[in-house]
Amino acid sequence: xxxxxxxxxxxxxxxxxxxxxxxxxxQHEAEKLNDDSIPNxxxxxxxxxxxxxxxxxxxxxxxxxxxxxxxQDRRDWAKLRQWSAEAYRLGNxx
Amino acid sequence: xxxxxxxxxxxxxxxxxFVDIGELVFNIQAGASFxxxxxxxxxxxxxxxxxxxxxxxxxxxxxxxxxxxxxxxRMGLNVxxxxxxxxxxINLITLAAEVGGAALVLQLLLNFKVGxxxxxxxxxxxxxxxxxxxxxxxxxxxxxxxxxxxxxVAAVHLKPDWHQVAQGLVPSWSGSWLYAYFAVGxxxxxxxxxxxxxxxxxxxxDRWTVKDLNFNRVNVTLGFVLGGILSAAxxxxxxxVFAPLHISPGYLGTTALGAEQAYGAIGLLLxxxxxxxAVGGAAVECAFSGAYSLAQFAGWEWGKYRRKRxxxxxxxxxxxxxxxxxxxxETGVDxxxxxxxxxxxxxxxxxxxxxxxxxxxxxxxxxGEHVNGIVGNVLGWAFFxxxxxxxxxxxxxxxxxxxxxx
Numbered sequence: 001x002x003x004x005x006x007x008x009x010x011x012x013x014x015x016x017x018x019x020x021x022x023x024x025x026x027q028h029e030a031e032k033l034n035d036d037s038i039p040n041x042x043x044x045x046x047x048x049x050x051x052x053x054x055x056x057x058x059x060x061x062x063x064x065x066x067x068x069x070x071x072q073d074r075r076d077w078a079k080l081r082q083w084s085a086e087a088y089r090l091g092n093x094x
Numbered sequence: 095x096x097x098x099x100x101x102x103x104x105x106x107x108x109x110x111x112f113v114d115i116g117e118l119v120f121n122i123q124a125g126a127s128f129x130x131x132x133x134x135x136x137x138x139x140x141x142x143x144x145x146x147x148x149x150x151x152x153x154x155x156x157x158x159x160x161x162x163x164x165x166x167x168r169m170g171l172n173v174x175x176x177x178x179x180x181x182x183x184i185n186l187i188t189l190a191a192e193v194g195g196a197a198l199v200l201q202l203l204l205n206f207k208v209g210x211x212x213x214x215x216x217x218x219x220x221x222x223x224x225x226x227x228x229x230x231x232x233x234x235x236x237x238x239x240x241x242x243x244x245x246x247v248a249a250v251h252l253k254p255d256w257h258q259v260a261q262g263l264v265p266s267w268s269g270s271w272l273y274a275y276f277a278v279g280x281x282x283x284x285x286x287x288x289x290x291x292x293x294x295x296x297x298x299x300d301r302w303t304v305k306d307l308n309f310n311r312v313n314v315t316l317g318f319v320l321g322g323i324l325s326a327a328x329x330x331x332x333x334x335v336f337a338p339l340h341i342s343p344g345y346l347g348t349t350a351l352g353a354e355q356a357y358g359a360i361g362l363l364l365x366x367x368x369x370x371x372a373v374g375g376a377a378v379e380c381a382f383s384g385a386y387s388l389a390q391f392a393g394w395e396w397g398k399y400r401r402k403r404x405x406x407x408x409x410x411x412x413x414x415x416x417x418x419x420x421x422x423x424e425t426g427v428d429x430x431x432x433x434x435x436x437x438x439x440x441x442x443x444x445x446x447x448x449x450x451x452x453x454x455x456x457x458x459x460x461x462g463e464h465v466n467g468i469v470g471n472v473l474g475w476a477f478f479x480x481x482x483x484x485x486x487x488x489x490x491x492x493x494x495x496x497x498x499x500x
Contacts, residue, residue, distance in 0.1 A: 001351060009358030013205045014366075018347035025344070088340055 001075040002060075005067055026057035038056030044092060049090055056083050075087040098203075112321025113242055113328070114376030115195040116188075116283030119430050121325055122349045123278040123498065125332025126341060127298040130254070130262030133326055135262055135277045139284025140322030142477045144314050146448050147464070150290050151310035151475065154297035157463045161294040161451060162390035168450040177446040183382035184443055185288055188436040189415055190422035192217065192377035193428025198346050204364075209424060214342050216272045216420040219377055223412065228299050228398040228428055235375025242368030248356035249330040259330060275491040275498055278484050282441035285481070288383035290447060295386040299399050304464060305339040331356070332479070333448065344430060366434060381419075385412035433498055441488040444481040452478055 001020060004010040032054035038046045059076045066072055109167075121126040124132040150161050159167070162181075166174040196219070197211040207406070225233060234363040267273070293314075302310065331352035336343050343349060346369060353365035382398070389396035389408045423429065452474040466474060 004351070004354050004358070004362075007358075010354055010362055011359050014202055014347065014350075016200045017205050018345065021345050021347060024268075034107075034164075057209060085337070 002063060002073070003079045005073050006070075006077045015067045015077060016064045019060050023057040023060035023064070026053045026060065027042070029053045041045065045090060045094055050089065052087050053085055056080065056087070059083070096376040097246060098100050100168065110210045111151060111288060112318060113239065113324055113372045114283070114286070115191050115373045115429065115433045116279075116286060116440075118195070118346060118349050119433045120279035120374070120437060121328040121351070122332045122336070122343045124280050126336035127276065128273055129333040129337050130259050130267055130329065131268060132273070132280055133259065133262035133278055133329055134265040135280035135285050136284060136322055136326045136329065138265070138480065139281040140318050140325070142481065143285045143289065144318045144470070145470070145473045145477055146285070146451055147290055147293050147314045147318065149470070150294035150313055150451050151297050151314060152464060153451065153454050153461070154294040154308055154335065155302040155306050155310060156304055156462065157454070157460045158298065159454075159460075160298050160386065160390055161291050161447070164454045165447070166391055168453050169446075171445075174391060177443070178387060180439075180443045180446060181287060181291070181387050182384055183310055183389070184436060184439050185380050186415060186418055186422070187287060187432060187439065188286070189377055189380035189384070190419040190427075190428050191432040192373045193416070193419045194423040194427070194432060195346060195373040196370060196377060196434060197423065199366055199373065201400050202347050202369070203366055206485060212420065212423050215374070216416055219381075220413065223381065225377055228296070231378055231398075232296070235371050235378065238371035239375055241364045242372055244353045244361055244364040245325040245331050245356065246324055246398055248353045248361060249327040249334070251356045252331060253311060254330050262329075269489060271494045272498065274487065275495040278441055278488050278491055279437050279498070280438045280490065281484050282444070283442065284322070286437070286440045287443055287447040288440075289384055290451070291364045291383040292379040295382070295390070295396075299397055300359070307464065313450050320343050328352075345434035346430065349355075377419075379413040380416040384415045385409075416444050430495070434492075438488045438492045442485050444485045445478065448478060448481060
């Protein structure tokens with residue numbers, strides 16, 4: 001979605017509504033991880049995951065708040081790409 | 095010329111009407127998780143629905159009996175009652191999922207609160223069903239649902255590896271329960287019982303006779319094959335767009351992103367429009383299907399072609415269905431989650447729906463010279479065994495995979 005927003009290939013209405021769903025999901029995942037009882041050897045990675053989920057949710061919130069701000073969109077897009085790769089690596093390490 | 099035009103319009107309506115929220119959820123998730131390797135399940139489901147829809151249309155045209163009439167006649171009152179109860183429950187869950195899906199798509203288009211969109215979707219559907227004649231309803235939703243063909247265009251545009259696509263058409267087994275769960279979901283979505291209830295009752299509504307048997311055959315074959323191509327395109331687009339990024343598409347909005355990736359905002363809007371009319375049309379089919387089942391079982395007057403005062407209980411039943419679906423979705427239940435339950439429970443009920451159709455279609459007492467031939471019987475029994483397997487596996491797989499979450 002961020003990719004299409006940066007390339008101006010989407011609608012602001014769609015970004016606002018779908019972004020709301022996605023950021024809520026990221027926030028929900030962070031809360032679930034926070035509430036789960038995690039074995040000691042996974043605690044550090046769980047903390048990383050919580051931080052990532054919160055950051056991803058925050059960046060999506062920025063996108064949907066001001067989808068017309070091209071500079072902000074590009075910065076959020078770059079951050080989301082980086083965090084997506086980190087999340088994938090983290091997921092594979094568990 | 096008029097007949098050819100009628101046939102083309104019927105096929106167009108069948109294409110647009112084939113995909114519902116079940117395909118939009120299961121096929122997209124299947125493509126994201128297993129790329130092309132579940133395409134064979136679409137093929138299997140499409141052939142099964144062609145075989146059984148053709149039979150149910152033929153039974154309706156020859157004997158003048160729609161599917162639920164046949165269920166009660168062949169299976170007796172007790173089994174008929176069980177089938178009726180299961181069918182009504184599944185129709186209601188599916189209807190709630192479709193109404194909720196329509197509301198979510200409207201929200202993606204208009205950005206109003208989802209509660210308002212549910213109300214808008216329910217009222218719009220009830221008004222259309224109340225005031226528009228039967229063939230008009232079929233065509234409004236069928237033609238507009240064809241906007242979903244953007245996924246077929248997108249599937250080609252995304253340049254998939256056609257060799258791998260072809261490999262996906264051959265049944266395989268990945269060894270995981272999740273794979274089996276999605277196979278059941280994809281097959282179950284393609285052959286949902288409400289589609290056959292609606293199709294056979296529609297044949298009675300359209301006053302089919304034996305003269306319409308060729309129309310029936312061509313309509314189901316071309317309509318469902320082309321609908322199946324659309325259904326397969328959803329898997330291909332998902333395999334191309336979501337699988338490489340490890341995205342698990344859990345929202346209808348994510349589904350639309352597949353078309354957006356290929357064609358930008360135009361692709362997005364066409365996908366959303368197509369999804370709106372596809373799920374809206376399926377909602378109408380579900381509501382009618384529930385009302386048809388109950389009216390046919392109870393022996394009430396039924397049919398959209400009758401004046402409302404001539405079939406009051408039928409009219410009241412579909413209105414109640416919409417009202418109940420509205421209440422269910424307004425509780426805040428996730429329509430996508432609801433869809434998964436609807437498809438899996440539909441899969442469980444498959445044998446109860448299709449066995450009576452097969453038994454009547456092969457019975458010369460009812461069908462005379464239009465009874466099943468050898469090919470029809472072999473295909474009918476072969477698919478019945480497959481559907482029985484799907485039915486028995488559905489619930490255990492849902493439990494083992496935690497509804498596809500693991």
